[in-house]
Amino acid sequence: MAPNGSHIAHSTRVAIVGAGPAGLLLGQLLTVAGIDNIVIEQRGPDYVLGRIRAGILESVTVDALTRAGVDARLHAEGLVHHGIELSYNGSRHHIDFQALIGRSVTVYGQTEVTRDLMAARQASGMPIVYEAHDVSLHDFDTARPKVRYRKDGVTHEVACDYIAGCDGFHGVSRASVPETSKRIFERIYPFGWLGILSETPPVADELIYASHERGFALCSMRSKTRSRYYVQVPSCEKVEDWSDARFWDELRSRLDPEAAEALVTGASIEKSIAPLRSFVCEPMRFGRLFLAGDAAHIVPPTGAKGLNLAASDVLYLADGLIGLYQNDDARELDAYSEKCLRRVWKAERFSWWMTSLLHRFPDADDFAHRIQQAELDYLVGSEAACKSLAENYVGLPCE
Template identity: 70%
Template sequence: MRTQVAIIGAGPSGLLLSQILHNAGIDSVVLERKSLDYVLGRIRAGVLEQGLVDMLDAAGVGERMHGEGFVHDGTELCFDGTRHRIDFKALTGKTVMVYGQTEVTRDLVDARRAADAQLVYEAEGVELHDFDTTKPWVTYRKDGVEHRIDCDFIAGCDGYHGVSRASAPQDSLKTFERVYPFGWLGILSETPPVSDELIYARHERGFALCSMRSAMLSRYYVQVPLDDKVEAWSDARFWDELRRRIDDKAADTIVTGPSIEKTIAPLRSFVAEPMKFGRMFLVGDAAHIVPPTGAKGLNLAASDVHYLSSALIAHYGSGEGELIERYSENALRRIWKAERFSWWMTNLMHTFPEASCFDARMQVAELDYVTSSRAGAAALAENYVGLPY
């Protein structure tokens, strides 16, 4: 098989890249080691920056998002038992869209299938070859049969545990990591959200987040120690703990119900440099992880797709190669700013085991500044809605 771009991973970044390239007349094949049902069964984040909304519109897959998603003009920070609203639209002129990552993936799958795209699910034993030459190639197994794809470029959109970063020459790869000493216990419930906008709560017992997926699907989180077990958290215990950490009005009005999903996710910050190895590029979680506090994971993957798709379109359109050579540099500049914001939000809102009384006072003072100063609020809003590409 021959294609122009072999894309490893059929998550939203791989599918979005394939869709954008298709619209520009560039062929691609997408390989995914999991089944389609597995990919669509993953419950992930749902806050989309304006830049990603614009990309989905430009790719021709935004119609359902605008019909079913929720535009949020701001968010609320809760501390000392009081909520304070950050007005994104007034401060930046921009908004965010609440629309689940699963739904983004579904829309992209539908669009690629409508275009008879080559999507290969349950591709086993994927290996990347000769990407340090002008003729890279990829091999995989499907239903016990070996296949080979010859291509011009390889895009590694296969996540933190994927084959793409593992295939890069390890002596050329530098990684940076911060592992946080807590996790997020999250539940999904078929209940109306407690607020029209997200509530980020700092409490001496730990962080909490009230978010949503739809008008009748809510997502809630509480900070827990890393060694906690999901089995130790009954639904009743979770709801009681959440009520303790949010303001009285939210605690009194929240609608509770049985959880339909309950997980504990560890938090980390991670960056791999560079993101280009010959004709193989790392995209999204293959190159970076952010704690979910700043809602940057999917959005950061989308900005990588922006830089890479622009570079490939320039290459095939005019033969211009500068954007390809600068892909890693351009992507990493924005990545590190998003990493900084996610790190800042995480440190601002969470209770750290080693924190002193002084540290706690500094958190409250920082929150007081952010919520009482237009400059402080604007800095948070600017980063939350998404820095320009």
């Protein structure tokens, strides 16, 4: 063991900052391709697994996990969903993805995706560093970038060819880029999602997206015995002010009568309020530093795009690095930012549209409410509109 205050040098091809699903998936794809990499994470594994996040996987994401060799449990336990339910004015309307476009989504929690990727990382023997403190990025505008961190009082420096910033919205990667080199696009919404996780059977076989005069609600699930529910709340709300009983009463009030009657309630095993924002950083490459996932973009969860966008980023980046190292071809790597951003902005548009369609905005007047109702009426009555929703929700293809 190195004494405190010492300095240890390392070297690898790709240094991946962040051990969430984006960083771990990239590491696994590179490992399968025989490309050395290290994953560096400031938190511990229990904290990483404790993040309760998305649960809807596009076919692109399922294909990426299959390619990475971490799909066994996903295919055994994931729930294939062929559509969603839209609820408003007291009734529900089925949007049948399978009938409209012949494709579907898979319900499999982000926690489980992360767990599978962690197990694959451990089995591969490739290095992963948890509880790395004071992580900093250096010289990514040169041919030999470096990542420094402290671990158990020892300073480590990792020299690498490239850095992948997969450390989320609040991570060090994007923050390391000079303000003059990046352009930020952002919209912060005046509400959040109060969500609970409960060991109760889902209220319906498919997700219910509810638009109500009291606000939006979502009935989701993680399995046939574990449910995830959300209600729209003002940004100023505090989670400690919401008892389980208050939450269930509010959720029930926003559902159609059939769903409200069928709702099975129980003690929450997790409760939190997530703010909603749309955010994009351009470009997504800065010299030898590449941003991926939440480090580069955030979408409101209404369109179920966050994890799926991260997966498509990682696929583009992995293909670019594999092309460079295996074929000495940098074209895919050079096109990374442009290709990602085309897909990102389409997902941003869809997520913004779904959010605008289903939520109550505090500054909206009666005219805005009538337009919202007309949009919902048009959507459920138009095969073309339903097909557009289905194409975007299930996921546009990676170019």
